[in-house]
Amino acid sequence: MSKLEIRKHPKLFEVYVSGPSDNLRLYSKNLIPGHKVYSERLIDYKGIEYREWDPYRSKLAALILENPMSNFLSNTLNCLYLGASSGTTISHLSDIVKDGIIYGIEFAERSIRQLIQNTSNRKNIIPILGDVRYPASYAKSIFNEIDLIYQDVAQPNQAEIAVLNSDYYLKKDGLIILAIKSQSIDSVSKSQEIYKREKEILENADYEILESINIHKYAANHIVLIVKKEN
Ligand SMILES: C[S@@+](CC[C@H](N)C(=O)[O-])C[C@H]1O[C@@H](n2cnc3c(N)ncnc32)[C@H](O)[C@@H]1O
Known part of the structure; x- marks a missing residue:
């Protein structure tokens, strides 16, 4: 070997x-x-x-293995991570964004308990118990303008949640990396129609979709969008 x-x-x-x-x-x-x-x-x-x-456990890893053109990582990024779960992907982001802060929002109590346990020694992660559908509700816990929003929540209105949070926290020219799951939005519609609909929500809100990357190889019924806030 x-x-x-x-x-x-x-x-x-x-x-x-x-x-x-x-x-x-x-x-x-x-x-x-x-x-x-x-x-x-x-x-x-x-x-x-x-x-x-592991790209089968982290959609950010899956995205990277699919060779995106955008160069979206640096050591100083301040990130808002929507759907932090127990810490798998956010911990890798924490390895990379050493001099930035990552605010991790999660609404499941069991997951946030595990997130706190798993990442308490990582000083650049701030776990926040909150519901990403209501971005104003965690405003008092966020002290930086945000350079990058990473979202992986598998909620029916994923693009709308991204826009709500971005309007609230993301700086101009900031990026959103948005995992979109087709079945969680509407299991009856075909995946392609759902992806198209979610993209239209972003474009109608004046966001530019830089890349749309299929990660079906690693996560069934998922694409990842890299989106830029224009103003
Ligand atoms: C697919 S998992 C995220 C996995 C995680 N991104 C990772 O790679 O380590 C989705 C997470 O989003 C959380 N979630 C779903 N809806 C939410 C909401 N409205 N507010 C906050 N968290 C939510 C779920 O509890 C779950 O932990």
Whole structure:
């Protein structure tokens, strides 16, 4: 078996890969060495600890493996993460956005308890118990203008929720990365019609859809949109 070699992702900041380009594995550098957040593999490579990033458990990892053109990561981003769950994806984002803050909103009490337990040693994550349909309700907990909204909530009105939060918190030229699940919106309509409808909601609200990426390979009935706030 060939030895694992970890190298920088060709474009995305603080994302790491191994293997051939048609079968990449993804990693982030562990901000808290020795600590796992879920059941991810920890790998020591040349004295640095990496956390393997599973595209079947993280739609952000799935998006990255589908080669988006946008370069949306940096170390200083302030992020609003809608649907933080127990911490899988937000913890990888926390490895990357070392000098920014990530506000993680989650409304399920069990999940937020796990999120707090899993990420209490990560100083750049602020878990907030809140309902993303009502962005004003968590305004007192958010102290920065937001550069990036990441949304993965599987709610019926996903685009509308993104616009509501963006209007409230996202700065001009900020980005939204929005996972859209077709069945959770309306199981009767066909996926393509649902994606089209959600995109129209964004465009009618004056957002520019930079990319629309199919991640069905990793997450059934999902696409991810990269969206820019124009004004
Ligand atoms: C698909 S999971 C998110 C997984 C997570 N993004 C990850 O990759 O680690 C969706 C999460 O959104 C949460 N959620 C759904 N509707 C919500 C709402 N209205 N407000 C806050 N959280 C919500 C659910 O409780 C669930 O934890």
